[in-house]
Amino acid sequence: MRKNKLFMLATLVTVLGLVAAAALAVGRSTPVVSMPADADMMMPPANIPLNPAWKAQPGGAAVNLPWTNVRVSNDGSSETKNEPFVAVDPHNAQHLVVGANTWQAGNGNYSVIAYTSFDGGQTWQSSNPYFNLNASRLNAADATVAFGADGSVYFAFVAVSPAEGAVAVSRSKDGGLTWSSQNWATGFTGMGADKPLLAVGNGKLYLYYQNGAGLYGRTSTDGATWSTATTLDSAGRYAAPVVDSHGNVNVFYVANNTIKLARQAAGADGYVISTVSTATPLQPRQTHYRAAIYPAAGVDAAGNLTVAWADGRNAGRGNDVLTSRSVDGGHTWSSPASASHDSGSADQLMPSVAVSANGAVSILYLDNRNDAKNVNYDMYLSQAADGVNFGADVRVSNVSSNPNNDPRQQGSFIGDFNSVAVANGVANVVWGDTRDNVLNIYLARVNTAIDGSK
Numbered sequence: 001m002r003k004n005k006l007f008m009l010a011t012l013v014t015v016l017g018l019v020a021a022a023a024l025a026v027g028r029s030t031p032v033v034s035m036p037a038d039a040d041m042m043m044p045p046a047n048i049p050l051n052p053a054w055k056a057q058p059g060g061a062a063v064n065l066p067w068t069n070v071r072v073s074n075d076g077s078s079e080t081k082n083e084p085f086v087a088v089d090p091h092n093a094q095h096l097v098v099g100a101n102t103w104q105a106g107n108g109n110y111s112v113i114a115y116t117s118f119d120g121g122q123t124w125q126s127s128n129p130y131f132n133l134n135a136s137r138l139n140a141a142d143a144t145v146a147f148g149a150d151g152s153v154y155f156a157f158v159a160v161s162p163a164e165g166a167v168a169v170s171r172s173k174d175g176g177l178t179w180s181s182q183n184w185a186t187g188f189t190g191m192g193a194d195k196p197l198l199a200v201g202n203g204k205l206y207l208y209y210q211n212g213a214g215l216y217g218r219t220s221t222d223g224a225t226w227s228t229a230t231t232l233d234s235a236g237r238y239a240a241p242v243v244d245s246h247g248n249v250n251v252f253y254v255a256n257n258t259i260k261l262a263r264q265a266a267g268a269d270g271y272v273i274s275t276v277s278t279a280t281p282l283q284p285r286q287t288h289y290r291a292a293i294y295p296a297a298g299v300d301a302a303g304n305l306t307v308a309w310a311d312g313r314n315a316g317r318g319n320d321v322l323t324s325r326s327v328d329g330g331h332t333w334s335s336p337a338s339a340s341h342d343s344g345s346a347d348q349l350m351p352s353v354a355v356s357a358n359g360a361v362s363i364l365y366l367d368n369r370n371d372a373k374n375v376n377y378d379m380y381l382s383q384a385a386d387g388v389n390f391g392a393d394v395r396v397s398n399v400s401s402n403p404n405n406d407p408r409q410q411g412s413f414i415g416d417f418n419s420v421a422v423a424n425g426v427a428n429v430v431w432g433d434t435r436d437n438v439l440n441i442y443l444a445r446v447n448t449a450i451d452g453s454k
Contacts, residue, residue: 048103048108048408048409049108050108050407050408051407051410054407054410056405056437057402057404057405058402058405058435058437059371059376059377059399059400059401059402059405059434059435060370060371060376060378060399060400061399061400062398062399063395063398063399064398065395065396065398065444066447067396067444067445067446067447068398068444069396069397069398069399069433069442069443069444070121070122070442070443070444071436071440071441071442071443072084072098072100072115072117072121072124072430072440072441072442072443073100073102073113073115073124073126073440073441074124075102075113075115075126077102077105078105078438079102079103079104079105079408079438080101080102080103080110080406080408080409080438080439081100081101081102081103081113081432081439081440081441082100082101082409082413082414082415082432082439082441083100083101083141083142083143083415083416083417083418083432084098084099084100084143084415084418084419084430084431084432084441085098085099085100085143085144085145085417085419085430086098086145086419086420086421086428086429086430086443087145087146087147087153087421088147088421088422088423088428089147089151089175090147090423091151092118093120093423093424093426094117094118094119094120095116095117095118095175096116096117096120096121096421096428096443097114097115097116097117097145097147097153097155097175097176098114098115098116098124098145098419098430098441098443099112099113099114099115099129099143099144099145099155099157100112100113100115100143100441101113101140101141101142101143101415103408108408109138109139110139110140110141111128111130111139111140111141112129112130112140112141112142112143112155112157113126113127113128113129113143114126114127114128114129114143114145114155114172114176114179115441116175116176116177118175120426120445121428121443121445125177127172127176127177127178127179128179129143129155129157129170129172129179129182130157130159130168130170130182131170131179131182132168132182134159134163134166136162136163136188137159137160137161137163137165137166138161138162139159139160139161140157140158140159140160140168141157141158141160142157142158142194142195142196143155143156143157144156144157144196144197144198145176145198146198146199146200146205147200148200148205148223149200149203151173151175152171152172152173152223153171153172153175153176154169154170154171154172154198154200154205154223155169155170155171155172155176155179156168156169156170156185156196156197156198156207157170157196158193158194158195158196158209160192160194163188164188164189164190164191164192164193165192165193165194165211166184166186166187166188166192166193167184167185167186167193167196167207167209168182168183168184168185169182169183169185169198169205169207169220169223170182170183170223171183171222171223171224181223181224183223183224183225183226185207185218185220185226186209186218186226186229190211191211191212191213192211192212193209193210193211193216194209194210194211195209195210195237195238195239196208196209197209197239197240197241198241199241199242199243199249200243201243201244201247201249202243202247202249202266203221204219204220204221205219205220205221205222205223206218206219206241206243206249207219207220207226208232208239208241208251208253209239210236210237210238210239213234214231214232214233214234214235214236215231215232215233215234215236215237215239215251215253215255215262216229216230216231216232217229217230217232217239217241217251217271218230230270230271232251232253232262232271232273233253233255233260233262233273235255235256236253236254236255236260236262237253237254237255238253238254238292238293238294238295239251239252239253240252240253240295240296240297240307240353241297242297242298242299242305243299244299244303244305245299245301245302245303246266246303247266247267248263248264248265248266248303248329249263249264249271250262250263250297250299250305250330251263251264251271252276252295252296252297252307253295254279254292254293254294254295254309257278257279257280257281257293258275258276258277258278258279259275259276259277259278259279259293259295259307259309259324260273260274260275260276261273261274261275261276261305261307261330263329263330274330274331276307276324276326276330276333277322277324277333277336279293279309279311279313280311280312280313281293281312282310282311282312282319282349283312283315283318283319285319285347285374286373286374286375287368287374287375287403287411288411288412289403289409289411289412289413289414290412290413290416291310291319291349291350291416292310292416293309293310293311294309294310294350294351294416294417295307295308295309296308296309296351296352296353296363296417297353298353298354298355298361299355300355300356300357300358300359300360300387301357301358301359302327302359303329304325304326304327304355304359304387305325305326305329305330306323306324306325306353306355306361306387307323307324307325307353308321308322308323308324308339308351308353308363308365309321309322309351310322310348310349310350310351310365311336314338316345317343317344317345318342318344318345318346318347318348318374319347319348319349320338320339320340320348321338321339321340321348321349321351321363321365321382322336322337322338322339323336323337323338323339323351323353323361323363324336324337325387325388334388339351339363339365339382339390340365340367340380340382340390340393341382341390341392341393342367342369342393344369345374346367346368346369346374347366347367347368347374348365348366348367348380349365349366349367350365350366350415350416350417350418351363351364351365352364352365352417352418352419352420353420354420354421354422354427355387355422356422359385359386359387360383360384360385360386360387360422360448361383361384361387361390362381362382362383362420362422362427362448363381363382363383363390363420364379364380364381364396364418364419364420364427364429364431365379365380365382366378366379366380366418366431367379367380367393370395370400371400375402375403375404376400376401376402376403377400377401377403378395378396378397378400378401379395379396379397379418379429379431379444380393380394380395380396381393381394381396381420381427381429381446382394383427383448394446396429396431396444396446397431397433397442397444399433399435401432401433401434401435402434403434405434405435405437405438406434406437406438406439407437407438408438408439409439414432414434414439415432415439418430418431418432419431422448425447425448426445426446426447426448427445427446427448428443428445429443429444429445429446430442430443
C-alpha cells in the first residue's frame with residue numbers, strides 16, 4: 001500500500017467511485033463489474049462511510065468438510081477485518097499468531113490487530129500491536145508476523161495518514177498476548193514506506209518494504225535498531241522473503257511484469273538479481289476488488305525454492321495461480337505450471353505458499369469456481385508431497401463468500417492476501433470471509449497427510 005500522497009488521492013477517488021457504484025446497486029442483483037488489469041496495491045482509504053441502505057448479500061450454502069471453519073476475529077467488533085497473516089511457533093505447533101487489518105467503528109479509520117491462540121486455533125485472544133500511536137499516522141495495515149529465535153513474536157506493519165507511510169515493528173515476549181516494545185524501522189521523511197514483509201534467519205530479522213522509488217531491505221537483531229536501507233530494485237514491488245537452512249536470503253518480487261529473485265548468499269553483503277519468469281497482467285474479472293501479480297514463496301530444508309503468483313496468460317480460462325521450482329539455488333527454474341486443476345473460467349488469485357522441511361508444498365489461493373457468475377469465492381489448497389506433482393484441489397472454506405457482503409468495503413477491498421503456515425502435518429489457513437455479513441478472519445486446520453515431520 002503505497003503511501004505517496006498522490007497515490008493516496010488517486011486511490012481515494014477510485015474507491016469512492018466504486019463505492020458509489022455499489023450503492024446504486026442496493027436492492028438489485030449484484031452488478032457485473034469488469035475489473036481492469038492489475039490494480040496497484042495502494043492503501044485502502046480511511047473514512048469510508050457505512051452505507052445506511054446497504055443490504056446483506058450472502059454467498060453460497062454451507063457444505064460438509066473434514067475440518068471446521070473457526071472465526072478468529074471474535075474481539076467484540078462488528079467491523080471489517082481482512083489481510084490475515086499467520087505464523088506458527090516453531091517450538092509449539094499449537095501456538096498460532098495472526099495479524100490482520102481492522103476497521104474502526106464510526107470514523108472508518110483502520111489499524112492492525114493481533115490474535116493469539118495456544119490451543120491450535122480453538123480459542124483466541126486479541127491485542128493491539130500499534131499501541132504507541134503516532135499522531136501523524138492514524139491508520140495502520142499490512143501485518144506481517146514472525147517468531148524470533150528467542151521465542152519473541154515480531155509484528156511489522158505500516159502506519160500512515162495524514163503523513164507518509166512508515167514501518168513499525170512491535171515485539172511480544174509472551175507469545176503475542178501483550179506487546180513490550182514498538183520501534184520504527186523506517187524514517188518519517190522521504191518517499192515513505194509500504195508493504196512490509198518479515199523473515200527470520202541467521203540470528204536476524206529481515207524486513208523488506210517498498211515505496212515509489214523501489215524495493216528495500218533492512219536487518220535487525222532485536223527489532224529495536226535497524227540497519228540502513230539496502231536498495232534491491234528501483235522497480236521492485238511486493239517482496240516475498242524466505243531464508244533457507246544454509247543462511248541464504250531469497251527475496252522474490254515483481255518488477256515490470258517479471259517475477260524476480262534477489263538472492264543474498266550466506267555471509268555476503270549484496271544481492272544478486274535474477275529472473276524467475278515473465279508474468280502476464282491479470283485478465284478482467286467479474287468483481288471489483290483489487291488483485292495483482294503478488295508472489296508468495298517458500299523453501300525446504302534442502303534449499304529447494306518454490307514461488308507462486310497469480311497470472312493472466314491463459315486467456316479465456318480466467319486468472320490462474322502459477323508456480324515454479326528451483327533445485328539449484330535459483331539458477332534455473334521449472335516452467336510455470338498451474339497449481340490447481342480447474343479447467344474452467346474461474347479465477348484463482350492471492351496465493352500463499354508454505355513449504356515444509358521435507359519438501360512438501362502447500363499453496364493456498366482464492367477461487368470462485370463454485371459460482372457460475374465467478375463472483376462468490378472460496379479458499380482452496382493445492383499440495384504436492386514431492387514439491388512438484390500437485391494432488392486434487394482441496395476446498396478449505398465450507399461457505400462461499402460474496403465479496404460485496406460487507407457494509408464498509410462493499411466489494412471494493414477484501415484484502416490483498418490470505419495466508420497459510422504448515423506445522424506437524426497441519427496446514428493452518430486464514431482468510432477474509434463474509435459469511436457473517438461483514439468481513440471476518442476465519443481459520444481452518446487442514447490435515448495435509450503429506451508431511452508428518454514439520
